[in-house]
Amino acid sequence: MASHAFLSASASHRWLACPPSAKLCAEVEEQESPYAQQGTDAHELCQYLVEKALGREVADPTSALEWYDAEMQECAEGYCSFVMEQIAKAKEHCPDPLICIEQKLDYSKWVQDGFGTGDCVIVADDTLHIIDFKYGLGVLVTASGEDGTGNSQLKCYALGALDTFGDLYDIKRIRLSIYQPRRAHVDTFELSTEELLKWADEVLAPTARLAYEGGGEFHAGEHCRFCKIKATCRKRAAYSLELAKYEFAEAPSLSSEEIGIILPQIEALISWAEDIKAYALEQALAGVHYPGFKLVEGRAVRKFSDEEQVIRAVCEAGFDPFEKKLLGITAMQKLLGKIQFDELLSGFVEKPKGKPVLVPESDKRPAVSSATLDFKEE
Known part of the structure; x- marks a missing residue:
């Protein structure tokens, strides 16, 4: 049988919930997203900073990073600090923990052709710690996962680490950490090695066998978000259209x-x-016609065709073509450096309360009473 390396750890949340989607997605040509390259650049910067902090000889990649900016630098530095803190904690009970950065992890013992890359793997005697950096802003990723038993991607990585280092260390506890700086989110979940292996044998392996062969039942849900066939999936359409049974025109009566x-x-x-x-x-x-619809030219915003010529013409006319704007907090901190920024401006930085939003009870933010909220317009 030909090799199909489509059961990735990063997509495990989807194919564990909807096994047949894996094979169908593998048949769709991969379209590289600019956000994917941004994430790749951020991971490369993180790797450099951590290995540099560990005293290893590494080359600075920033000049070659397409998406590098002050925000990425700040996020990567925060991640580096978090990793070093976890290493320091590991050394409290293990003087020489094993530290692997961007470690290839093979979990094919449970998932055919299954492998991935762990951002940071720390093995400290009886404890294995998997740390994963998420640069994405759109989706909040939890270490506990949707079902509360642990993030499936990180559990796959943990299985790969167990298979690699389990003979050298008597690993009894597994720690899974998500570091997602652009959502101000750091999350850690713990489980026993016994619990991890039970999940691998009873859930992961049998579902992976179904997914590998294209078997199992389709199931729509939150996991559809990154599915390649999400737009044309009939199961997802049926799932979404269930809302049609409610008479939205009479919403006040609901x-x-x-x-x-x-x-x-x-x-x-x-x-x-x-x-x-x-x-x-x-x-x-691409040429497909949908009855009742046509392609038209969308609205466009006016722009200067030659900015240099515009600047020259306006200056010669005696006007200033530039507007002056105060740097944002991230850019200002980059300009001054963190120490001087704190000395000069810490007293002028505030974080206003966010507008109230309605979220599921599973959200970790504390509930607020409607009686305490001030809805007055400024």
């Missing part, structure tokens, strides 16, 4: 119980609708 049923599906419904629109536009540009 009970709080009915609204409670609708709320969890709203984001998925919006996401599905946007995916359908994007797919339809892509197909229309």
